Amino acid sequence: MNEQILDEVVARRFWLGQLSPEEQGRIEELAFGDPEWFTFLQAAEADLIDEFVYDDLSSEERKLFEKHFLEKQPKELREDVEVARAMRAHFERKPVVVASLWERFRKWIHLSAIPLVPVMVKASVIIAGSVIALFLIPKILGPGSGPPRQAQQQQTPEPPALPSPTSAPSETPAQPSPSPVHKGNQNTPPLPPRRPSYALLVPGVLPRGGDEAKSVSITPGRPTDLGLLLFTHTSRRNYQATLEKLPVNGQPLQIWSTLTPRKSRDGRVIRVRVSPNLLKSNQTYRIVLEGVAANGNLERVDNYQFKTK
Amino acid sequence: MELTPENFDLLLSWLHPDPEEAGRRYVKIRAGLVRNFARQSVPVPEELADIAIDRVAQKLPEIIDNWEGEPERYFYRVAYWVLREYWTRTIITEELDPDAQIPTEKKDNRKEIRSYCLNQCMACLNPKQRDLIEEYYGGERGTRIRRRKELAGRLNIEMSALRVKALRIRKCLKKCTKDCIAKLDQSNY
Numbered sequence: 001m002n003e004q005i006l007d008e009v010v011a012r013r014f015w016l017g018q019l020s021p022e023e024q025g026r027i028e029e030l031a032f033g034d035p036e037w038f039t040f041l042q043a044a045e046a047d048l049i050d051e052f053v054y055d056d057l058s059s060e061e062r063k064l065f066e067k068h069f070l071e072k073q074p075k076e077l078r079e080d081v082e083v084a085r086a087m088r089a090h091f092e093r094k095p096v097v098v099a100s101l102w103e104r105f106r107k108w109i110h111l112s113a114i115p116l117v118p119v120m121v122k123a124s125v126i127i128a129g130s131v132i133a134l135f136l137i138p139k140i141l142g143p144g145s146g147p148p149r150q151a152q153q154q155q156t157p158e159p160p161a162l163p164s165p166t167s168a169p170s171e172t173p174a175q176p177s178p179s180p181v182h183k184g185n186q187n188t189p190p191l192p193p194r195r196p197s198y199a200l201l202v203p204g205v206l207p208r209g210g211d212e213a214k215s216v217s218i219t220p221g222r223p224t225d226l227g228l229l230l231f232t233h234t235s236r237r238n239y240q241a242t243l244e245k246l247p248v249n250g251q252p253l254q255i256w257s258t259l260t261p262r263k264s265r266d267g268r269v270i271r272v273r274v275s276p277n278l279l280k281s282n283q284t285y286r287i288v289l290e291g292v293a294a295n296g297n298l299e300r301v302d303n304y305q306f307k308t309k
Numbered sequence: 310m311e312l313t314p315e316n317f318d319l320l321l322s323w324l325h326p327d328p329e330e331a332g333r334r335y336v337k338i339r340a341g342l343v344r345n346f347a348r349q350s351v352p353v354p355e356e357l358a359d360i361a362i363d364r365v366a367q368k369l370p371e372i373i374d375n376w377e378g379e380p381e382r383y384f385y386r387v388a389y390w391v392l393r394e395y396w397t398r399t400i401i402t403e404e405l406d407p408d409a410q411i412p413t414e415k416k417d418n419r420k421e422i423r424s425y426c427l428n429q430c431m432a433c434l435n436p437k438q439r440d441l442i443e444e445y446y447g448g449e450r451g452t453r454i455r456r457r458k459e460l461a462g463r464l465n466i467e468m469s470a471l472r473v474k475a476l477r478i479r480k481c482l483k484k485c486t487k488d489c490i491a492k493l494d495q496s497n498y
Contacts, residue, residue: 025382025383025386028385028386028389028390029382029385029386029389031389032345032349032385032386032388032389032392033345033348033385034348035348035350038349038389038392038393039473039476040469042393042396042476043469043472043473043476046472046475046476046479047472050446079397079483079487080397080483082423083423083427083479083482083483083486085423086420086423086424086427086486087427087446087479087482088446089424090424090427090428090431091443091446091447091448092447238454240452240454240455298454298455
């Protein structure tokens with residue numbers, strides 16, 4: 001009977017102030033009378049605090065949390081939130097956040113605290129800068145100038161013809177150097193592009209004859225990840241994704257369980273990154289997408305099959 | 310806040326119009342409160358029972374007209390919040406290494422102090438607890454639930470039991486952090 005009264009969902013509603021006074025009271029009685037339910041309720045509270053601190057609450061839940069938890073609880077009880085924040089910072093060990101160029105620009109253009117610098121003046125500075133960048137710089141650099149990378153290649157002298165035991169020519173492209181500095185006088189073959197390749201997958205299984213749209217081209221040994229965009233109709237706050245290999249005969253074989261899905265703003269497309277080392281050519285794979293329900297349980301959302309070439 | 314004689318009389322009359330019967334009910338309710346606080350492993354159950362009764366008496370003028378049902382139930386509801394408050398203030402500390410010293414460096418920023426103290430307190434946890442809490446809370450958001458399931462599997466316990474374990478360690482960290490902040494505050498003034 002107790003389980004009917006109190007479960008994860010009810011516990012969340014308890015802390016968010018979404019229960020009627022009668023239901024609220026019943027839970028208080030239950031938790032006071034039974035240490036296990038008391039702990040259960042505390043654990044639900046801790047989870048909710050975590051979700052608040054990690055920005056995992058929906059906007060409605062966030063509002064309720066701020067209204068019913070942060071405002072109504074005594075100061076001592078609210079300290080849990082501060083501790084959770086400190087814990088998040090500790091575990092994430094976030095580097096110092098540097099504002100992006102766009103953010104800095106936005107801040108600068110809205111700098112209304114200085115009345116002597118009106119927005120129009122700023123705008124004209126930007127326009128003048130753009131004109132200089134577009135017309136004057138190419139003229140100064142001459143007709144042969146191009147993007148920085150090309151310019152660098154032009155300045156780089158051809159590698160010496162002398163053979164070296166450490167720079168023997170190889171058919172396979174070299175792995176990218178961990179150091180960002182490339183010395184111009186070294187015989188370094190061109191680096192492969194670092195951009196990940198993407199493929200959009202829709203839910204479901206492959207048709208019998210194969211489906212070109214769901215075939216994913218992979219390059220063995222390519223240093224960049226393969227991005228799979230999973231189209232979904234079901235929206236969840238968070239997702240888990242598992243990569244499975246589907247043998248011709250037999251059960252699916254789990255390859256990797258810790259793909260980190262990221263969802264698009266509208267929640268319709270989930271992006272997962274797969275290391276090419278996990279995949280082999282001419283195989284069928286499946287990504288099992290699971291969503292985190294309101295009660296914290298995982299629910300299967302969709303399966304996405306694809307073949308590698 | 311003290312319990313006034315007027316409040317206490319109102320409380321007794323709420324329990325029963327007959328003073329003798331009211332007295333018997335009062336004793337029964339108090340015994341029930343003490344028993345439940347003791348079941349919740351509170352070392353001072355009688356003290357908390359009295360705090361709960363005081364709070365009911367103070368709150369009674371506001372609720373007496375609209376209350377339906379047994380008065381005992383209202384006592385239990387108030388007692389829940391007294392218990393929660395108690396555990397927030399008094400938290401078991403024996404899980405932490407008692408020899409670990411918290412240095413008393415001067416820190417002026419509140420957030421910085423909390424973060425500093427948390428780091429110190431993490432170091433005070435025993436390695437098993439530290440590993441558990443780091444695995445429980447660390448890593449990327451998207452994989453947290455799965456990792457917790459894997460952790461529960463490795464420890465051969467249910468997810469709910471893992472949550473409770475994490476909750477206990479977290480409580481220890483909270484208490485330790487609070488003590489550390491208080492120490493630093495003292496050293497600053």
